Amino acid sequence: MTRRVKLQRREGVALITMSGRGRDGARAGFDADLRGALGNALELALAEPGVRAIILRADPEAGGWPFSPDPLIEYEALQAPGDPARGLAPGLAPLCDRVAGAPLPVVAELSGLVSGAGLALAQAAGLRIAAAGTVFLAREYALGYCPAGGAVVRLAQRAGAASTIDFLLSGRRVAAAQAVSQGLCDLVVPAQDLDATAMARALDAAGGQAPGLPDRRKALAEVGRFFDEVSEMRARVAEGRRHDAGQRLIGVVEAAALLPIREALDFEAVAHHDLLGASLAQGLIHADRVRRQAQRLPDEPLAAPRPERVALWAMGDRLALELASAGHQVIFGGPEDRVARAHDRILKEIALRAASGRIDAAQAEALTTRIAFGRKLHDLAAARLVYAEPTAPGEADLAALRGIVAGHRVLMVVAGAAAGPGEIRLHRSARLRELAPEEGIGAEALSRAAAPLRRAGSVVIFGDGVADRLEGAFFAAAERCVMAGALPDAVDHALEDFGFAIGPFRRIDERGLAGAFERLAAAHRAPGPYLSYLDLLGQSGREVGQGIYRHAEGRAPELLPETAETLAALRLEAGIEPRRMSASEIVTRVLAELAGEGAALLHSGAALRAGDVDLAAELALGFPAAQGGPLYWADRMGALAVRKRLRQLIDEGGPKPVALWDELVRDGGKFGI
Known part of the structure; x- marks a missing residue:
């Protein structure tokens, strides 16, 4: 068994602890490695004498319930022909079937982000207990296909048609507090009580004591209402590129009530396969992958640099506010009239955020103290990273700024002008930011320049005028x-x-x-x-x-x-x-x-x-x-x-x-x- 899964036994309960991080420390979700290890752990737990229940839980050091930024690596159909795990690790669907069909109570301790294969596995468990702070998310429809592994069918049978379809089509993040009413989990407890609650409920279920396990087919008790909800939700699916995918997904929900469970699961698997192979999904998947690829520049270190003191010369005041919100100390400089206007706008925006409840008084005060306003170039010398745009004729202010920071190991990022040796040129277009390094700039410096821009909500690529x-x-x-x-x-x-x-x-x-x-x-x-x-x-x-x-x-x-x-x-x-x-x-x-x-x-x-x-x-x-x-x-x-x-x-x-x-x-x- 790999280090991705640990199997322990306590009071007759098998505790299966899963890590969603791969060997390189990056999030890998329920990839072939984890599926193989989990399949082995389940077999051992079910075969071990004296085991009366199983608890599936996440390694707290791995950041919660396993999930992958790329949900497709969790679906067995995408294993590459040369993947050594292909054919060895169980697919997602058989793994979820094994959990759902276990002769013992299976309790899932949910934490972090529950999505993709993690959502399918959670719905296969007999009891789903979420820690406060857990978030549920379905990303598949936004990428043009539907979830697999029984996620749609099992959720629909538990939560009902309307709730399931709304969750899957909306792409909204659902917090634990709302997840119970939406049927995504059965119980929410404080994070510190999650292990103890799961153990107590597992032992109660194993001993036949109340409250036991909830009915996994609860929504089918009112089948007429179920079909009415299906009809109503069909009419709500907007026309557009995803319309057919939405109708196909609703058909899977309908099958959860129309067909025997095995046939319904097969129906879901066929819909998933068909939608995944369509041109719509392939294009959306590609677009999603390039967006995620842009989260790291070529050769950029895996760990993002810590927030550092940043200076802005004649850059946007909104950038200053967003950088301060991300934890940076910001020095905002420029011509005196421009700095004065930026000062007033920034303070007004902070006050508006506080008045609307988006931030509290302490956060408002922290934002205010993180932004300093300088009217002279020398005021920027205390920063370690400077973003600058010339405002003076002949770029005289930029030349003066270079003279001030020379010898201080300050990284300069220049917009609206040519970058000099050891500097980075910045191109801006909509949400896109392009970084073009001059000679002497390595991956670490690029990472430092990119990190604040990302924290401010921009997408960063290595490029020189691409847009x-x-x-x-x-x-x-x-x-x-x-x-x-x-x-x-x-x-x-x-x-x-x-x-x-x-x-x-x-x-x-x-x-x-x-x-x-x-x-x-x-x-x-x-x-x-x-x-x-x-x-x-x-x-x-x-x-x-x-x-x-x-x-x-x-x-x-x-x-x-x-x-x-x-x-x-x-x-x-x-x-x-x-x-x-x-x-x-x-x-x-x-x-x-x-x-x-x-x-x-x-x-x-x-x-x-x-x-x-x-x-x-x-x-x-x-x-x-x-x-x-x-x-x-x-x-x-x-x-x-x-x-x-x-x-x-x-x-x-x-x-x-x-x-x-x-x-x-x-x-x-x-x-x-």
Whole structure:
């Protein structure tokens, strides 16, 4: 038996203690290693004479009930063919069946986060006792599939249809205090009483004494009500990409009351397998994995650095507040008027949080004391980490700041300007933060720079202008579509129907032509005839009331009526014979150019991981998570097909695909994550 499971015996009760952490100390959940060890422990406990009950509990040093950030590693179907544990460790479903069918009372002591395979195992136990502070979460539906291992069927039979469906579809975290009423557990006790309560209840159940074990099929006592709830919940599932997955999941809940238990469990397993293999789930799973991958930069130490004193020069006051909320001592500096305004806004926000009950008086006071306001560059010298953005002409303030911190072993992170030797450049776009280190910066320094940004709620990747270059490629590809024969609103509709939050031309109007031209330049592209013509006319976007669309107060943007005539003249002047373009062709052309830019970013070293490119596309461009990202899309289409499309676009002014495409085609490779 591995160190992941310990088996002890006390008063005729087998105590099985599980650790959800792998050999490297990271959370591994119910992976093959833990499932194998737990299966062995169950067999030994059930075979040992004198054992009258079993308690499943978590190793307190491992952070509670086992769970994995990636729920899929807990499902046996995903074991790789080369995994040495494949076929040796029991799958999740047989393991849960063994617990549910045990001839002895099985009590589950729940703590920490109960999710994924941990939720399935908890529902298989005869009695579920949760420590105060335990949280229940179902992540599967957000990823396009349904739980397995009997989690849906057994929970539905205990909690009822409405409660089960609401929990599984909502993705809400349910605290222990509400979990009893929702049927997720049977009892909640203070954490310090969890072991003693579980032992007492296990002995009572083994001896046939009240209160014994609860009815695991309680909800089926009112089967008419159960089916009424199923019908009502079916009607509530919103239309959208996850609609079919939601209806399939509700069908599994219905099967819990319609079918014998074995057939219902098989029905659940088939639904899980089918949904997991669908393109929706595969795209969402990829998007989830690249988000989790971004929690660590390449070669970043596993343990996050401790909060340290941070200085901000001319950066956002919201960043100062979030860093202070995360435990950092913050020095906020900048021009005097800017610091004064930030001081007033920060104190007002702290007061609002306290008045609304989001923080108490002690927390409000702690936030206030953690933020110091400096009006001179010398005030920042006490920090160990400085985020700075120049405000003076010629970046004079930045140069002065460098002179002040020189020799003090202060790490500088520079936004809005070029970074110097031993510094890190910061790019910002929506929630995305890109760190581009200069020479002399190692993994530890990158980790120090990334940690405060993550604590402030940002997603951090290693990159040098990834988001800006992708956006520039997005705009250039869209303009190529209209010069080839499409209309701007048709391009926007096609990409919005594909799942983009906003189409490229609507995005250009929101950003303004000047901002769009900056993004084009970042992607080494020049404005084409259409955007250049709009610039000549001064139609720069929403801010002036007219750009690609006309923007009137209280009305939806409308494509200018002269657009078709304007484009026809521009095509004639450029010698372009226009053609009709379907929505699918528009999408394919634009995604191919995004993938081409993603490959160029990897080829040049401006991005290190394909997953970071896909993540940047999602966060900065609104690329639909269900579609995975441009490089994930390219992997699905095949490198040969995408390279062919990119080569065709060269005749229309598109960039030549980088050599990385040739390598992928030659080797049959993929970008992966």
